[in-house]
Amino acid sequence: MRRKKTLHIHHPARSAVSETCQYIDNLKNVALSKNNQVMLDFIMKFQDEFFAHRVKCASVQKKISEFLSVE
Numbered sequence: 001m002r003r004k005k006t007l008h009i010h011h012p013a014r015s016a017v018s019e020t021c022q023y024i025d026n027l028k029n030v031a032l033s034k035n036n037q038v039m040l041d042f043i044m045k046f047q048d049e050f051f052a053h054r055v056k057c058a059s060v061q062k063k064i065s066e067f068l069s070v071e
Contacts, residue, residue, distance in 0.1 A: 020050065 024047050031040035 017054070024050070 027043045
């Protein structure tokens with residue numbers, strides 16, 4: 001009987017992601033308080049790229065896990 005190969009992929013700590021989200025929110029609040037649209041646009045772009053990267057990484061990790069779990 002063959003055992004399935006499993007790959008244990010290190011996931012970034014949830015607290016690190018939470019801290020990054022909190023940091024982004026704080027930056028948005030600073031931009032809003034200074035009424036600085038350029039700064040706010042930059043922060044929003046960074047936030048979009050951050051979440052897109054997280055989704056892409058999760059998708060790749062899932063595909064690798066599925067591939068390696070095939071007998």
